[in-house]
Amino acid sequence: MSKISIILTGLFLLSGISVAQAEVISIADPRYDVPNTASGVVRPTQGMSMQRVERDYGTAQSKSVPVGDPPITRWVYEDFVVFFEHNLVIHSVVPREQP
16 A cells, blocks of 8 residues: 555544534532522522521421431421531422422
């Protein structure tokens, strides 16, 4: 095979390679500083203490006993549910409405 045919074959193979592209996905801040529903339910953010949650949002409708290791506690409010690890918020969610 001649040099020219090797070069042409190489160029042909390279022309078939496309430029790699990446898709950018935007994910909301996991601390939930921003309400995540159309109605704008403001709820506790990650790292808040139980005392601050109770001070800012009032007494929960129900409180579970700590479960597991580390201990996880769940407080249920009218519009959201808060999950604590020890005494700090790890997550707060707005439950889906049941059909």
